[in-house]
Amino acid sequence: MFKYVYRNDKLDEPVFRLFRGGVPTVEQLRAAAVDDAVTDELVALIRRLDESGALAELRRLAGGPxxxxxxxxxxxxxFHHWTDNDMVITGPGGGILIDVHTAIxxxxxxxxRLWVWKLLTSAWLDTADAYRVRTVGLYFARQGALVTWPVDExxxxxxxxxxxxxxxxxxxxxAERLRTQEHPPRVTGPLKPGxxxxxxxxxxMNDRGRVLVARRRDTGRWKVxxxxxxxxxPIPAGLRRTVEEKTGVVVEPERLTGVYQDVGLGIVALVFRAHIADGEPAPTHASAAVDWWPADRVGTELGQVFAVNVRDALVAGQVAVRLHDGASLLSEEAALLAS
Structure with missing residues (x-):
């Protein structure tokens, strides 16, 4: 149901609405199923996963958490969502990429052969080594069989x-050539969203004056x-949620430091100075790595826009209001021409 919502942008679907108020209970999720046959089959597949020993093997591969x-x-x-894979087990010797099949x-x-080649090429497409895939495998859910291979072998x-x-x-x-053909670089002007x-x-910032940054798993890029x-x-709740998803820590906003409009992509970013209220920075499901960078490194490696975000946050004073095209700051006149 979630895959249908994602692919068809049906945000009014009942299963999506269940999550607007928080995390639903198991009973609420089961009630959203079309009929009992759906959940009965899932229960049978989960039982097979346990009874076959495959679940114990997955736990072993993960280092026995x-x-x-x-x-x-x-x-x-x-590779920018080109490949549709099922899971990565984070083992002590690297990630294990596993695709699940329910074929009879x-x-x-x-x-x-297609299944196996897809596993290999998915591992190859992780050019940033975000998942550290060193092993790939297939799990056949109906048979309860798990087969794995080291990537190089x-x-x-x-x-x-x-x-x-x-x-x-x-x-x-x-793959890069095909992606460029499918999504050519923007050269004629910015996008015009509705x-x-x-x-x-x-x-x-930490007590050494360094800035918290995270490297995204999907693109391999570092971001604030x-x-x-x-x-x-609510804006404060959204800030806490998104930062925790990226870094594993809960933050509290101190003050709004800047408003930044991307005239090309139609994004308005609200940037806050914040401090950590709970937790320690660590990789998450969304970020492959988390680090503390000097402010000048942010500007050098992340570009002008992020550099200005950080600089404005470090300077007490009025809230900055700036326009940019995703790469460079623009004057108001230049922004009008770009749009």
């Missing part, structure tokens, strides 16, 4: 002695933490 602790990440995104029969050679098997590194680089180059999106960002404000979500 205590009950109740997550084993990894669901729905990992590779697994003896169709052509289909099986699988590449050698599939390439039948070919040059693994050359094949990987050739594939990545091909309405603006509101984003919130927190500039958090924050995100898009939800519909009907």
């Amino acid at each position: 205590p009950p109740g602790q997550p084993l990894g990440y669901a729905g990992p995104a590779f 029969a697994t003896n169709k050679t052509a289909q099986s 699988l590449a050698d098997i599939l390439l039948e002695g070919g040059d693994r590194d050359a094949a990987r680089e050739e594939f990545r180059a091909l 309405r603006h999106t509101i984003a919130v960002t927190a500039v958090v 933490p924050g995100g898009v404000l939800g519909l009907d979500e």
